[in-house]
Amino acid sequence: MARMRAMVEWLVAGYLLLATGLVASAAPVLVQGEEIGQGVLRVRSGECFAIVPEHVIGFGLGLKVMSAGRVWAPASIETTFGDDISVIRVASQGKITCGMGWPVINNLDEILTEAVSRSLQGSILRVRETGGVVVYPVHFMGMDDRYVEVRTVDQVDEAFKGVSGSQLLLDGQPVGMVLSTENGLVKAYRHDALSHIVARFFHTPGPGQLPPSHLPVESHSSVAIVTTRTAIREDPSPWSPVVRWLSVGQSVEVIGKVTGLPWWQTRDGYVRVRNTTER
Numbered sequence: 366m367a368r369m370r371a372m373v374e375w376l377v378a379g380y381l382l383l384a385t386g387l388v389a390s391a392a393p394v395l396v397q398g399e400e401i402g403q404g405v406l407r408v409r410s411g412e413c414f415a416i417v418p419e420h421v422i423g424f425g426l427g428l429k430v431m432s433a434g435r436v437w438a439p440a441s442i443e444t445t446f447g448d449d450i451s452v453i454r455v456a457s458q459g460k461i462t463c464g465m466g467w468p469v470i471n472n473l474d475e476i477l478t479e480a481v482s483r484s485l486q487g488s489i490l491r492v493r494e495t496g497g498v499v500v501y502p503v504h505f506m507g508m509d510d511r512y513v514e515v516r517t518v519d520q521v522d523e524a525f526k527g528v529s530g531s532q533l534l535l536d537g538q539p540v541g542m543v544l545s546t547e548n549g550l551v552k553a554y555r556h557d558a559l560s561h562i563v564a565r566f567f568h569t570p571g572p573g574q575l576p577p578s579h580l581p582v583e584s585h586s587s588v589a590i591v592t593t594r595t596a597i598r599e600d601p602s603p604w605s606p607v608v609r610w611l612s613v614g615q616s617v618e619v620i621g622k623v624t625g626l627p628w629w630q631t632r633d634g635y636v637r638v639r640n641t642t643e644r
Contacts, residue, residue, distance in 0.1 A: 391467055391539060393532055394430040395492040396440075396453070399423020403491045403530030404430060404453070405542065406463045409567050412454065413463035414443060416563060418529045418544055419451040428453060432461045435496035446562050448511070449544055450554065467567075468539055473557045474603070477513055478639065480505040480535055487515060489543060489551065491531035501528075503551060505535070510596070510603040511558040513541045517549045561604055582621040582630050589629055589641035591615045601628035601635040608634040616644070 392406045394415055402421030407414055415430055422428055425442040430453075432438075438460040445451045457463045470476070480487065489501040503515035515533065533541035533553040541553030591611045598605040601623045611617060621630035627638040 391532070392432070392462070393490060393492050393498065394432055394455075394461070395494060395527070396421055396428075396430050396530060398425060398428045400529070401494065401527035403528065403532075403543070405530070405532060405539075406455065406457075406461070407467050407563075407567060408463050413457035413461070414567075415440065415453050415455050416542070416559065417451050417453055418542070419445050419449045421529050422451055422453060425453070430455055430461070431492065431494075431496075433492045433496060433498050436460050444566060446566075448554065448562065450559065450562055452563060452566060467560070468556075469560070470538055470540070470556060473540060473555065476535065477505070477508045477540060477555070480540075481508050481513075485535065486518070487533060487535040487540070489515075489528065489531050489533055491528055494527065503533070506550070508555070509593075511555055512544075513553050513555055515551045515553065517551065558603075581624040583624055585619055585622045585629070587619045588616050588644045589619050589636065590644055591617065591636075591640060592642055593640050595637060595640035597631060597634040597636055599634050601626055601630075603637075605635070611636070617641070619643075 394404050394406055396402045396404045396415065396417050398421050400421050402418060404415035404417035407416060422442060428440045429437055430440050438455050438457050440453045440455045443452045443454045455463065484504045487503050487505060489503055491499060493499050502518040504518060506516050507514040528543055528546060531543040532539045533543060539556050541555050542559055543551055543553045545552045591613055594613060595611050596607040597609050597611060598607055617631050617636060619629045619631060623630060628635045629638055629641065
C-alpha cells in the first residue's frame, strides 16, 4: 500500500508539473529501441530530433518515440557523440510538437554545488509507457565536470525500469539527463555538458568562456592538496582538454588564481579550486 500511495503521489506531481508549466521547455518522450528509455526533443532547421542515451537505441531497429499524450512517431539514428549520448531523427510531422525550445541555464556549476552541499531535493521526470508523465523525488549527492549523482527518496525498483534518458530537474529546471541507476543511486549527464557535446550538431555555441589570454591571473604561491579525483586542464574551463589526472591526496604547486573564476593556475595548466585544499 505504501508503494502504491507513493506512486500515486508521483503521478499527481507529474501532472501538476505539466499543468503549471514548471517542466523544462524541452519536451520529454519515451523511446523504444533496443531498450525502453527516454529522450528529450530538440529542433534543428525545422527538423525534429531527440537526444537519447546510446545504450537505449542499440542498433536502432524498430526505433520510435512516444509523447506524453501517447502519440507515436518513427525515428532513426542520426549520430552519436561518445559518453553514451546519441541523437535520433524523429518523423514528427503532424504527430508530435517538437518546437519547444532548449533551456539555457547560467551558473549551473554553482547551482549544482549548492544542491549537493545541502542535499537538496530534485526530481526525475519521465514519460510512462501508458502515457502521461511520472515524477520521482531525489536528493543530490555528488557531481563532477560531466556528471551529477542523486539518490531516490523512496525507490520503487519496478518503476525505475526505462528511466535512462529522463530529465533530472531542480526547481523545475533541467540540470541533467539520466544515464544509469543502481540500488537507488542515479547517475546523470549534466545539462551544461550535454549542451556542449551536442552544440556543433545543433549549430549553437557551447557555454561561453573568455579565451585564456583574456583572463587576468592574480599571482598566488602555495601548495594545493587534491580532495577528489580531478583534472589539470589546458585552460580554466571544464570543457578544456585534460593535461593529466590527479588522485586524492596528490599535491600540486599553485602559481596563480584566475580572477573571478574558481580555478588555480599551475605550471601544467589549471585546476578547480573546489577540488583542492591549500596547505
